[in-house]
Amino acid sequence: MAAPVKNAKAVQKIPCEACPLRDLPLFRPFEPAELEFVSKFKRGELIVDRGSTVLVEGSHSAHLFTVLSGWGFRFKLLQDGRRQILNYVLPGDMIGLQGALMGEMEHSVEALTEIRLCVFERQKLNSLYRNHPGLGFDMTWIAAREEQMLDEHLLSVGRRTAIERAAYLLGFLYARAETVAAAVPKGLVLPIRQQHVADTLGMSLVHTNKTLRRLAAQKLIAWVEHGCQVLEPERLTQVAQWEGLPERRRPLV
Numbered sequence: 001m002a003a004p005v006k007n008a009k010a011v012q013k014i015p016c017e018a019c020p021l022r023d024l025p026l027f028r029p030f031e032p033a034e035l036e037f038v039s040k041f042k043r044g045e046l047i048v049d050r051g052s053t054v055l056v057e058g059s060h061s062a063h064l065f066t067v068l069s070g071w072g073f074r075f076k077l078l079q080d081g082r083r084q085i086l087n088y089v090l091p092g093d094m095i096g097l098q099g100a101l102m103g104e105m106e107h108s109v110e111a112l113t114e115i116r117l118c119v120f121e122r123q124k125l126n127s128l129y130r131n132h133p134g135l136g137f138d139m140t141w142i143a144a145r146e147e148q149m150l151d152e153h154l155l156s157v158g159r160r161t162a163i164e165r166a167a168y169l170l171g172f173l174y175a176r177a178e179t180v181a182a183a184v185p186k187g188l189v190l191p192i193r194q195q196h197v198a199d200t201l202g203m204s205l206v207h208t209n210k211t212l213r214r215l216a217a218q219k220l221i222a223w224v225e226h227g228c229q230v231l232e233p234e235r236l237t238q239v240a241q242w243e244g245l246p247e248r249r250r251p252l253v
Helices: 032-041 097-102 122-131 133-159 162-179 194-201 205-217 233-240
Strands: 008-011 042-048 053-055 063-069 072-077 083-089 108-111 115-121 221-224 227-230
Touching (some): 032 122, 032 133, 042 063, 083 133, 097 133, 115 122, 122 133, 133 194, 162 194, 194 205, 205 221
Antiparallel strands (some): 008 042, 042 115, 063 115, 072 083, 072 108, 221 227
16 A cells, blocks of 8 residues: 555555454444445555654645544644644544545644554545444544534633643643553553644743743643643543543444
């Protein structure tokens, strides 16, 4: 399989029947016919290096992807280069659905760590919706869930104070990471830098630094070599005045 992403290399694919994510209680199980279809829908797998662009705003892609491992983020750029991070992608998340349905991407996606992607052919989407209504509902659910997360992010940027915004973002990322790990130890390190936080919250780097130091002074987080270590996730959600992620099973395509 020729790599559909620059700076990516194809690797031997894991059979869908042996997908390590399917053992997690977070994801709903497939019906046998659905699993057979997805196995054929899947074209292969790619490894994308940290810092590489997976999809570019305005591009047309013949593929869409599911994250098998690693982290990434969605973002948009202004003409002068200022960046707004829209959301983060973790294992089990789909990338490129917007471009597949609307013709071109309205945002870009960058690999935050090395990321492994399952590759699917866009042209088979019609068959999915036509012959597997359960999977079609899953795709709709995935799109609705992304909208729900963006609603909460917009509320945070628009109405939360700076320290509440930062606490929400770090608590949100920790909670999401926890749902896709078999066991997440206290002290999970989020693979982000302060610039990522600033670009997500719409704050200057100086303001972001001061805000994060306040959280660190309360021993809620600590900055380490590879990112941000979350020490007290429950207290972060209290500071953010956030109820946390809803407990529900979700689809995995």
